[in-house]
Amino acid sequence: MTSDQATDIQRRMYNFIVHYMKTERMPPTNREIGRELQIASTGHVDYHLNMLEKKGLISRQPKKSRGIKLIKTVTGIPVMGSIAAGQPLEISRDPEQMIDVGREMEHDNTYALIVKGRSMIEDHICDGDYVVIKPQDTCNNGDIVVAVHLQEGMSGSATLKRFFQEKDHDRVRLQPANSELEPILIPRSEWDEEWKVQGKVVAIFRQCRAA
Amino acid sequence: MTSDQATDIQRRMYNFIVHYMKTERMPPTNREIGRELQIASTGHVDYHLNMLEKKGLISRQPKKSRGIKLIKTVTGIPVMGSIAAGQPLEISRDPEQMIDVGREMEHDNTYALIVKGRSMIEDHICDGDYVVIKPQDTCNNGDIVVAVHLQEGMSGSATLKRFFQEKDHDRVRLQPANSELEPILIPRSEWDEEWKVQGKVVAIFRQCRAA
DNA sequence: ATTAGTTTTGAAAGGCTGTTCTATTTTTGT
DNA sequence: ACAAAAATAGAACAGCCTTTCAAAACTAAT
Numbered sequence: 001m002t003s004d005q006a007t008d009i010q011r012r013m014y015n016f017i018v019h020y021m022k023t024e025r026m027p028p029t030n031r032e033i034g035r036e037l038q039i040a041s042t043g044h045v046d047y048h049l050n051m052l053e054k055k056g057l058i059s060r061q062p063k064k065s066r067g068i069k070l071i072k073t074v075t076g077i078p079v080m081g082s083i084a085a086g087q088p089l090e091i092s093r094d095p096e097q098m099i100d101v102g103r104e105m106e107h108d109n110t111y112a113l114i115v116k117g118r119s120m121i122e123d124h125i126c127d128g129d130y131v132v133i134k135p136q137d138t139c140n141n142g143d144i145v146v147a148v149h150l151q152e153g154m155s156g157s158a159t160l161k162r163f164f165q166e167k168d169h170d171r172v173r174l175q176p177a178n179s180e181l182e183p184i185l186i187p188r189s190e191w192d193e194e195w196k197v198q199g200k201v202v203a204i205f206r207q208c209r210a211a
Numbered sequence: 212m213t214s215d216q217a218t219d220i221q222r223r224m225y226n227f228i229v230h231y232m233k234t235e236r237m238p239p240t241n242r243e244i245g246r247e248l249q250i251a252s253t254g255h256v257d258y259h260l261n262m263l264e265k266k267g268l269i270s271r272q273p274k275k276s277r278g279i280k281l282i283k284t285v286t287g288i289p290v291m292g293s294i295a296a297g298q299p300l301e302i303s304r305d306p307e308q309m310i311d312v313g314r315e316m317e318h319d320n321t322y323a324l325i326v327k328g329r330s331m332i333e334d335h336i337c338d339g340d341y342v343v344i345k346p347q348d349t350c351n352n353g354d355i356v357v358a359v360h361l362q363e364g365m366s367g368s369a370t371l372k373r374f375f376q377e378k379d380h381d382r383v384r385l386q387p388a389n390s391e392l393e394p395i396l397i398p399r400s401e402w403d404e405e406w407k408v409q410g411k412v413v414a415i416f417r418q419c420r421a422a
Numbered sequence: 423a424t425t426a427g428t429t430t431t432g433a434a435a436g437g438c439t440g441t442t443c444t445a446t447t448t449t450t451g452t
Numbered sequence: 453a454c455a456a457a458a459a460t461a462g463a464a465c466a467g468c469c470t471t472t473c474a475a476a477a478c479t480a481a482t
Binding site for chain 2 (some may be wrong): 458459460461462463467468469
């Protein structure tokens with residue numbers, strides 16, 4: 001039995017526990033779980049909690065009120081893959097890795113990407129750094145953004161660049177922070193059709209590996 | 212009534228709640244609090260919890276088991292001040308700011324400092340970055356460390372540098388990551404007497420200000 | 423259709439928990 | 453020394469909570 005084989009109700013139960021713990025900062029009681037999932041019997045909740053424990057998703061502390069602990073870390077934001085200038089963005093649906101970046105940033109669908117290469121090195125974003133992305137359609141001039149190139153038949157490739165709207169040239173410039181690399185210039189007409197802003201970098205996190 | 216005027220037992224009670232929540236990931240029950248602080252009566256615990264609520268340190272959810280919430284954020288690590296190459300390190304005893312950097316780093320007495328200036332710019336550590344410091348006496352060659360210069364009558368000034376032990380010259384070199392700045396060279400004999408390593412940088416965190 | 427396994431209900435037992443009340447002791451300020 | 457305020461103990465209550473049990477409903481496979 002693995003965690004994959006969780007019933008629909010068990011998955012909903014687990015999700016509720018995660019959500020409850022995030023908002024309430026304590027685990028829910030069996031009754032609260034039952035109320036949420038419209039389960040009539042507390043024994044029934046107990047039954048599925050035992051299933052979740054057997055499947056390795058939670059651990060239980062017998063006799064203790066709210067005696068539920070999550071096995072996996074669910075704080076922080078998901079690391080959705082890696083990104084490099086020009087190369088496609090790999091996104092995993094169910095990211096196994098999570099990273100804590102402070103509660104203020106845990107809004108909405110904020111996520112993290114691992115930077116590959118030195119394309120943003122002059123902005124002091126290094127290979128291996130985590131960039132925290134806040135999803136949004138629009139951005140200001142000079143923001144570091146994840147820009148997606150929409151291509152027929154493909155899910156689109158993404159790149160990390162600084163965004164500049166050049167009114168005098170009637171185009172958008174996606175500028176890498178590396179003088180060896182060229183900016184991408186997109187005529188205003190093609191923007192919005194072939195490109196869009198996926199999100200904006202709000203923080204950078206670097207772990208120093210042990211020497 | 213402010214949080215400053217907390218009795219000794221109330222302070223211990225609050226500290227226990229904080230500690231319990233960190234380790235157990237849920238608030239303690241009144242009885243668990245009483246057991247820890249050797250309070251015989253649950254009514255007595257209730258009394259002091261009300262005091263703590265009145266003093267603005269916690270909030271209580273009536274009738275709910277473990278119905279305690281902390282008002283201040285206590286996750287993450289404390290920001291103990293700021294540091295710049297050559298300039299003294301300001302350390303506040305009771306840091307008001309906290310920063311989340313992931314639970315793996317919340318060990319021991321790990322803390323954060325705010326970097327001032329561009330002395331480590333070539334290592335891509337910028338003005339305003341947070342550096343996460345893990346306290347330790349020793350370090351390896353090439354580690355970025357907080358080095359403290361012990362001075363008579365002063366609490367000592369600290370600086371952020373790369374550490375190199377130069378065996379052939381029989382000295383220690385504290386190297387800034389800025390070619391405009393000179394390294395500090397300390398004869399082996401003076402090291403350990405006038406200098407010590409306070410801790411080592413294990414992570415860097417940068418918040419991108421909104422444009 | 424039958425059977426085995428799983429899911430759901432209802433009820434009840436017994437321990438835990440927050441709360442309240444009264445009385446007693448200790449501390450504090452005058 | 454005295455009075456007021458704060459701290460502590462003990463007991464008791466009602467509601468909450470987990471756990472258990474027996475029985476019923478449902479599902480899937482044969």
